[in-house]
């Protein structure tokens with residue numbers, strides 16, 4: 001389970017995250033939506049311990065990530081496509097991460113197979129397409145066989161086969177009881193596969209609910225999203241149980 005409690009991140013004068021609380025239960029796939037610059041990556045990086053929160057706490061299965069005896073088995077992360085050495089092969093890259101994270105190198109072959117890269121595992125990464133680099137990033141996240149996963153825009157660059165493959169993989173991982181938090185701009189895929197959707201605008205959580213909760217009277221999720229992020233905050237907010245609370249109700253309460 002991923003628990004984000006009142007997380008805030010300030011970069012100099014900018015409050016990139018403002019009092020964000022969000023829980024991803026075991027077995028849930030939660031998508032994070034927001035415009036460019038809304039704070040999605042900052043939130044994911046904070047969950048992964050890459051960015052230190054200015055205030056608030058993040059717990060992974062009840063503990064701070066740093067307090068887990070083996071953090072890579074608690075949380076797998078795919079944050080950044082560009083942190084690879086172009087002269088390395090995928091196999092070497094994954095072995096190097098295993099060594100750094102204290103994981104057995106025997107996992108490398110398994111994750112390469114899980115993401116469909118076995119046949120190109122010994123090719124240099126400079127020859128990898130965007131879709132192949134996405135698969136490598138997902139393989140990296142899976143190395144520790146983690147109970148929780150964070151993905152930043154994993155669908156970008158995947159063709160339709162890749163999208164269908166990733167959909168199946170995420171469903172399998174969630175069915176195994178893992179909690180999964182994903183930032184994406186792909187509304188069709190979010191509509192299709194999200195257990196819950198959290199919307200961030202200007203660093204604040206402005207909605208958290210099921211796809212149906214969010215759509216409400218709107219035409220579809222995209223339409224609902226545009227309404228949410230275009231209005232004055234708060235348009236909708238949670239009541240702490242994942243149910244949406246309308247602005248009128250909030251004003252009245």
Ligand SMILES: Nc1ncnc2c1ncn2[C@@H]1O[C@H](COP(=O)(O)OP(=O)(O)OP(=O)(O)O)[C@@H](O)[C@H]1O
Nearest residue numbers: 011012014016034035036037038039040041042043
């Ligand atoms: N290391 C940093 N130093 C200073 N400002 C930062 C840093 N990282 C992010 N920001 C700022 O914080 C805000 C949120 O950025 P973030 O990357 O989290 O947005 P995002 O929702 O992931 O956007 P995108 O969809 O474009 O990836 C932006 O205004 C960004 O410029």
